[in-house]
Structure formats: C-alpha cells, structure tokens
Amino acid sequence: MSSSDLAATGAARITWIRSRMPLLAETRARFAAERPFEGIRIGMSLHLEPKTAVLLETLAAGGAEVVSTGNHGSTQDDTVAALREQGMTVFGRRDDTLEQHHANVEAVLDARPQILLDNGADLAAGVVRRGVAGEVRGGTEETTSGAFRLRDELAGAVPFPVLVINDSPLKAIGENLHAVGQSAVESFQRITNLMVPGRRFVVIGYGWCGRGVARYLKALGGQVAVAEVDEIKAFEAALDGFLVDDLENLLPNAQAVITATGHSNVLPGHLLPLLPSGAVLANIGHFPDEIDTAALAEQAAAREPLDEALELFRMPDGREIVLIADGRMFNLAGRSPKGNSIASMDLGFLLQARSLERVATAADTLVAGAQPIPDDINRAIARRMVEVMRTGA
CATH class of the missing domain: 3.40.50.720 (NAD(P)-binding Rossmann-like Domain)
Incomplete structure (x- = not known):
C-alpha cells in the first residue's frame, strides 16, 4: 500500500473513532478557544492507534506542538501516516525492533519537550538519565507499570510533577x-x-x-x-x-x-x-x-x-x-487490533487531556514526583460521563 493510501486508510479510521468520542470533542473545542498549550512542546510515548490520534488532535488544537512515538509492537502504521499528513512529528513503525523503539524514544527526547505524556515512564527515565529533568514542567503517566517505576526505580529523582492516570478511580473502573x-x-x-x-x-x-x-x-x-x-x-x-x-x-x-x-x-x-x-x-x-x-x-x-x-x-x-x-x-496485537473500547478511551484520554492542562497551567499547585490526578478533575469527568451515558449526548 502506498503512503498516501495508508494515510487515507488511517484518516478514515480516525474519523470514525473521532465521531464516537464526545468528551474529547467538547474539550477539543474548548482548547481551540483557550489555547492552554500555546508555545509548549509535549513529548509523547504511547500506543499509536486511532483513539490516540484523537487525543493528539485535541492537544494540538490547544496549541501544543506534539512530538510522539508509539510503544514497541503496537504502532499502527496507517495511524502514523495519517498523523504525518496532518503535519505532526511521529516516530515509529509496527515492525520496529526493540532497539529501534528505544531510538524512537530518544528522538522524542531530542526534541526537548517541556511536558511528558508517558507510558511506562520511558520518557521520565530518559530525561533523568540525560540530566535535563530541570527543563521539564511536568507530565502524566498512563500505566500501572510506569507508576511502579516512578515510585521505585525513579523515586526522588523526578523533580517535576507526574499525574498518574492509572491512579484515577475512573480509569480503574x-x-x-x-x-x-x-x-x-x-x-x-x-x-x-x-x-x-x-x-x-x-x-x-x-x-x-x-x-x-x-x-x-x-x-x-x-x-x-x-x-x-x-x-x-x-x-x-x-x-x-x-x-x-x-x-x-x-x-x-x-x-x-x-x-x-x-x-x-x-x-x-x-x-x-x-x-x-x-x-x-x-x-x-x-x-x-x-x-x-x-x-x-x-x-x-x-x-x-x-x-x-x-x-x-x-x-x-x-x-x-x-x-x-x-x-x-x-x-x-495480531490482525485488525482494536484495543480498549472507544468509550473507555474517550474517558481515559479526557483524563489525560485535563491532567496535561493542569500541568501546563498550574504546575505550581502540584508536588514533585508521581501523584494522583486532582479530585476535582475526576469528579467533573465522572459527572459528564454519566450524562453522556444517560442521554447519549
């Protein structure tokens, strides 16, 4: 399949997913008006598939420059092609070796992001290893595995706040x-x-x-x-x-x-x-x-x-x-992987977007290191999610 055909396939899949994510749609419109990430570069390491693409579009609407890579073995090439067509900087292919995946993470770090959107704490570990953690305003961590790493291997070494998405009861449930x-x-x-x-x-x-x-x-x-x-x-x-x-x-x-x-x-x-x-x-x-x-x-x-x-x-x-x-x-994995349901990732990625917004606009209200998402974010999202499930809008 040509690169243009691959991008077209990815764009069609993203369009369908976007149409089923009303929570991110509301936030994308607000971000476009308020621009909370104006002038901020966000470095991302997270599974690159259509639902993630909608999150990246939401962050970009808020003014962010996003430099991203996927995780080893889960990248979907049509999604990457579609994002590149939108002008985003994206590293990685589905068939990347583990060594190439590590190189992709390093390429994201080379862009010197001010905020990290992390999955497994690879980016946080990288900025600590490079000695540039002081340049980072803060970030988020998606997973249980990354939270364990932040609280054990990287305990005391991360001088910026990291909101752990996995600590949210909304993500847990x-x-x-x-x-x-x-x-x-x-x-x-x-x-x-x-x-x-x-x-x-x-x-x-x-x-x-x-x-x-x-x-x-x-x-x-x-x-x-x-x-x-x-x-x-x-x-x-x-x-x-x-x-x-x-x-x-x-x-x-x-x-x-x-x-x-x-x-x-x-x-x-x-x-x-x-x-x-x-x-x-x-x-x-x-x-x-x-x-x-x-x-x-x-x-x-x-x-x-x-x-x-x-x-x-x-x-x-x-x-x-x-x-x-x-x-x-x-x-x-495998042919036609779908991952978690669209509705669950609309919820989960809204947690990401709102948490990254808090880091961008009010990092001084947070402490250094891994910590739960502020309760007001959880409760506001829970209220809206129940409304959407009840009314369908």
Whole structure:
C-alpha cells in the first residue's frame, strides 16, 4: 500500500473513532478557544492507534506542538501516516525492533519537550538519565507499570510533577476493569480462534486489569482460576467466585494463562515445565517481561511461527506451548487490533487531556514526583460521563 493510501486508510479510521468520542470533542473545542498549550512542546510515548490520534488532535488544537512515538509492537502504521499528513512529528513503525523503539524514544527526547505524556515512564527515565529533568514542567503517566517505576526505580529523582492516570478511580473502573477485560477476551478469541466457554484459564494478578480479565472470561463461560500474591486481593477473588491457589498448583490444569500484574517475571521459567501440552500464554500488562519468554525459548527443542501473533514452542518432552505476541500486550496485537473500547478511551484520554492542562497551567499547585490526578478533575469527568451515558449526548 502506498503512503498516501495508508494515510487515507488511517484518516478514515480516525474519523470514525473521532465521531464516537464526545468528551474529547467538547474539550477539543474548548482548547481551540483557550489555547492552554500555546508555545509548549509535549513529548509523547504511547500506543499509536486511532483513539490516540484523537487525543493528539485535541492537544494540538490547544496549541501544543506534539512530538510522539508509539510503544514497541503496537504502532499502527496507517495511524502514523495519517498523523504525518496532518503535519505532526511521529516516530515509529509496527515492525520496529526493540532497539529501534528505544531510538524512537530518544528522538522524542531530542526534541526537548517541556511536558511528558508517558507510558511506562520511558520518557521520565530518559530525561533523568540525560540530566535535563530541570527543563521539564511536568507530565502524566498512563500505566500501572510506569507508576511502579516512578515510585521505585525513579523515586526522588523526578523533580517535576507526574499525574498518574492509572491512579484515577475512573480509569480503574472504566478502562482497566471493563475495557481491558472486554478487549482481552475479544483479542484472545480473534488471535487464537479458540472457544472461551469451558476453557480452563489462569489469570495471574487480581488488580483492576486482572479483575476485568477474570470476570469477562467467566461471563463468557470460561473456567477461571486466579493466582494472586496479595492476601487481600486473593480474598476478594475467592469471594468473587474464582478458584484461588498458588500458581504451582494451578498451572498443571491450565489451558490458557494470562498475566495482568505490571510486574516482571510473574510466570517464571522454572514453572514452565508444569504447563500441560497445548497451553496458551498471553500477557495484558504494559511491559513484555511478565512471562519469562527467554526461558521458554531456551527450554524449547524447536519453535514455529503459526500466525502474525502466535508462535508454537515444541518442548523436549513432547509438550507444545503457544505464546501470543511474544509476550507483549496482546490486546493490541495480531490482525485488525482494536484495543480498549472507544468509550473507555474517550474517558481515559479526557483524563489525560485535563491532567496535561493542569500541568501546563498550574504546575505550581502540584508536588514533585508521581501523584494522583486532582479530585476535582475526576469528579467533573465522572459527572459528564454519566450524562453522556444517560442521554447519549
């Protein structure tokens, strides 16, 4: 497909998505009038797909110069082409290697952004490493994984405020619980073409995303067990009707395992021999290290690609293990990936837009480091979202 045809395809998809995002439409009109980002360069590292494009258009309407890249393996080339047609600076392709993705992040940092729109804290870590954090006014962080990184690895090293979108109860409920749950089930079916009803699933992690995945699988007839190291969350999962046990006891019966924790190596290599033949492994967390894919490759006698997002590992004992999307976040993998629902991202990206506006216009009211979104933003958006759901306008 030519670059112009690719851009036209992307523009058509963005047009449809834009027409279904009324919250961002209202904000885009207000931003165009008020211009809260006039003269500000925003550096972004976030999944580049049509819903993200509508967020970028909203920020640009407010006067922002946006320099962006996607995340490894999830970039949609038609969206990138359409954004470039609009004159935006966008780095990245769907087939980029991990090394090229890191180079794309560095290219965003080379633009010296004053505000960061981050996903996994890659940009925040980069400005700290480069010693230019003092040039940054503030930013946002989208994910659980990035929030963990800001509060652990980068604790005390970030001198500017970072509003953690994932700390919002609206994102927890609307996006993580319901949208991730829905998109994980849709993506499992789309990529594998396997039935959910009657299939034995193990969900690792019972945070907001794990809850959503487990509940949506159960709603479609899946037999779902949960492995959770936090005692309180494990208790909640048990009361929600799931079999809760140690991972070592659950894996021998698992036909599919989905990780949803935001932590690395939660399905470690030494437990892989417990999996039965035919087990399917998938990760819904941001970073591609929740499953020990290196150990899987080392233990395998042979490996065979089955599809764009499926690979078969033949083990020396005759077992066959299937891995989805190389252990990357699989709801943005495979053919025709859709990700989270449009309505959930209208909500989630409104949280982003309003949070970035607060950083741009009132950073002095915030403290340094990772912190929740101010409560007034959450409540105003919740009121409007309920109105939209009730009236459709």
